[in-house]
Amino acid sequence: MANKACARDHRSWGRYPKIRQQKVVPVYWRDDQIDLSAIDGTILPYGLGRSYGDSCQNEGGTLIDIAPLNRMIAFDEDAGLLRCEAGVSLADILKVIVPRGWFLPTTPGTKFVTIGGAIANDVHGKNHHVAGTFGRHVTQFELLRSNGERLICSPEQNAEMYRATIGGLGLTGLILWAEFKLRRVPGPFIASEQIRFRNVDEFFDISAESEHRFEYTVAWVDCLAAGKQLGRGLFMRGNHAWPNKVPGKKAGQRSLFTVPVDLPWFALNMVTARVFNTALYHSQLGKSKRKVVPYDSFFYPLDMIHEWNRLYGSPGFIQYQFVIPFDHDRSAIKSIFKQISDSGVLSLLSVLKVFGDVPSPGMLSFPRPGVTLALDFPVRGQHTLDLLDRLDRVVQDEGGAIYPAKDSRMSAQGFQSFYPQWQDFSQYVDPKFSSSFWRRVTRTTE
Ligand SMILES: Cc1cc2nc3c(=O)[nH]c(=O)nc-3n(C[C@H](O)[C@H](O)[C@H](O)COP(=O)(O)OP(=O)(O)OC[C@H]3O[C@@H](n4cnc5c(N)ncnc54)[C@H](O)[C@@H]3O)c2cc1C
Numbered sequence: 180m181a182n183k184a185c186a187r188d189h190r191s192w193g194r195y196p197k198i199r200q201q202k203v204v205p206v207y208w209r210d211d212q213i214d215l216s217a218i219d220g221t222i223l224p225y226g227l228g229r230s231y232g233d234s235c236q237n238e239g240g241t242l243i244d245i246a247p248l249n250r251m252i253a254f255d256e257d258a259g260l261l262r263c264e265a266g267v268s269l270a271d272i273l274k275v276i277v278p279r280g281w282f283l284p285t286t287p288g289t290k291f292v293t294i295g296g297a298i299a300n301d302v303h304g305k306n307h308h309v310a311g312t313f314g315r316h317v318t319q320f321e322l323l324r325s326n327g328e329r330l331i332c333s334p335e336q337n338a339e340m341y342r343a344t345i346g347g348l349g350l351t352g353l354i355l356w357a358e359f360k361l362r363r364v365p366g367p368f369i370a371s372e373q374i375r376f377r378n379v380d381e382f383f384d385i386s387a388e389s390e391h392r393f394e395y396t397v398a399w400v401d402c403l404a405a406g407k408q409l410g411r412g413l414f415m416r417g418n419h420a421w422p423n424k425v426p427g428k429k430a431g432q433r434s435l436f437t438v439p440v441d442l443p444w445f446a447l448n449m450v451t452a453r454v455f456n457t458a459l460y461h462s463q464l465g466k467s468k469r470k471v472v473p474y475d476s477f478f479y480p481l482d483m484i485h486e487w488n489r490l491y492g493s494p495g496f497i498q499y500q501f502v503i504p505f506d507h508d509r510s511a512i513k514s515i516f517k518q519i520s521d522s523g524v525l526s527l528l529s530v531l532k533v534f535g536d537v538p539s540p541g542m543l544s545f546p547r548p549g550v551t552l553a554l555d556f557p558v559r560g561q562h563t564l565d566l567l568d569r570l571d572r573v574v575q576d577e578g579g580a581i582y583p584a585k586d587s588r589m590s591a592q593g594f595q596s597f598y599p600q601w602q603d604f605s606q607y608v609d610p611k612f613s614s615s616f617w618r619r620v621t622r623t624t625e
Pocket of ligand 1: 192223224225226227228229230231234235245265266286287288289291292293294295296297298299300301302303304305348349350352353354355481584
C-alpha cells in the first residue's frame with residue numbers, strides 16, 4: 180500500500196533534479212503483446228522510484244511503470260528458488276518467504292524496491308562481504324526488447340545480455356520476470372550488536388574483526404565530527420538468530436507515520452544536524468549493546484517513516500555514494516571525512532561499509548572491493564555541488580567509483596573514468612531505451 184502511494188508521482192527518491200516525463204505507460208500482463216516500438220521517443224522502465232537521482236527518470240520521454248506486474252509465479256521450496264514478475268517488491272516477497280523459513284539473498288536498506296529495480300541497479304546490502312550483489316543470485320529472467328524479441332537470459336543462455344542487464348540501469352530492455360535463489364533462515368529475528376567507535380581507525384578494526392563472524396555489517400558515521408573524533412559512529416553487526424533465543428517476540432514491524440508535508444528547507448541546518456548526530460552517537464550508554472530484533476528493524480529502519488524524503492523539503496537532496504579501494508594508511512577516506520567536516524556543507528545520514536571481493540556478474544555493477552560511504556546532502560545550491568565535485572576528484576584519483584543509482588550530478592568525464600567498460604556495455608543498450616542519467620553521462624567529454 181504505502182510503497183504504491185509513494186511511488187505514483189514517478190519522481191526519484193531524492194526529488195532532485197526536477198524532471199518531467201512526457202508520458203507514463205503501465206504494463207499489466209507479462210504475456211500480452213507489448214509493443215514498445217509503437218511508443219514515440221525514448222522509453223525507460225520505472226519500478227518504485229527508490230533510485231535517488233535521474234537514473235530512473237527520462238526527461239521528455241516515456242516511463243514504463245512496471246509496478247502492476249506484481250504476481251508471484253513459482254516457488255521451488257526444495258531448492259529455494261523463487262520466480263516472480265519484475266514489479267513484485269521485496270516487501271511482498273518477505274511476507275511470503277519469511278514465515279516459510281527463507282530470506283532474500285541480500286537486501287538494500289529499503290524493502291520498497293522491485294525485483295526489476297534490484298536487478299537493474301544490481302543492489303547490495305549489509306552482507307556484501309559474504310554474499311556479493313543481488314545479481315549474483317539471479318538464475319534467469321525474461322527480457323523484452325523494443326523489436327518484440329523476448330530473451331531468456333541466464334549465466335548459460337544469452338549470457339552477455341544477462342551480464343549487461345544486471346546493473347544495466349534499465350537500458351537493455353524490459354525485464355518481465357526473474358528467478359533467484361533465496362537463503363534459509365532459522366526465523367525472522369536478527370541477533371544484533373551495536374558498537375560505538377571513536378574514529379575511522381577504530382571502525383576499520385571492528386570491521387575486520389567482524390567480517391568472519393557476522394553476516395551483516397554496516398556503520399553509521401557522524402560526518403560532522405572533527406579532529407580526533409573524525410569518522411566516529413556506531414557499528415552494527417548481526418546474524419540470523421535461532422527462535423529459541425527470542426521467547427515471546429513478534430517479528431512484524433508497524434509503520435510509525437508518514438511525513439505529511441515537505442518540511443521547510445530551513446528546518447534542517449548545521450545546528451539541528453549537529454544536535455541530531457551528537458544525540459545519536461551518545462544514544463547508547465556503554466561501548467556495545469546487544470539485542471535480538473525483528474528483521475524489519477535491523478534491515479529497514481528508514482522504512483518505518485514513510486516518505487521520509489520529504490523531511491528535506493522541496494529542493495530535495497542528493498545521496499552521494501562512492502567506493503574506493505583500501506589504502507594501507509586509510510588516508511583517502513580520512514581526507515574525504517575531513518573535507519566534508521571542514522566544508523560547512525550540511526550532510527546527514529552517513530553509512531560506511533567495507534565491500535568484500537565477491538565479484539558482481541554485471542558489466543556495469545558498482546560494488547567492488549574497498550570501502551563505501553553513502554551520504555545525504557540536502558540541496559543548498561552551488562556550495563553543495565562544488566564539494567561533491569571535489570570529492571569526485573578524490574574518488575577518481577583513488578581508482579574508485581560513484582554509484583549511478585544514487586547519482587544526479589556526476590560529470591560525463593567522471594562516469595567514463597569510473598566505468599571504462601561503458602562503451603562495451605553500450606552495444607547491449609536497446610535502441611529505444613534511454614534515461615536522463617544515461618544521456619548526461621555519455622556526452623562527449625573532449
Ligand atoms: C532508503 C533507501 C535505502 C537504499 N539502500 C540501498 C542499499 O543498501 N544498497 C543499494 O544497492 N541500493 C540502495 N538503495 C537504492 C535502491 O535499492 C535502488 O535504487 C533500487 O534499484 C530501486 O528499485 P526500484 O524498484 O525503486 O527501481 P527504480 O528506482 O524505479 O528504477 C531503478 C532502475 O531499474 C530500472 N528498472 C526498473 N524496473 C525494471 C524492469 N522491469 N526492467 C528493466 N529495468 C528496470 C529502471 O529503469 C532504473 O534504471 C536504497 C534506496 C533507498 C530509498
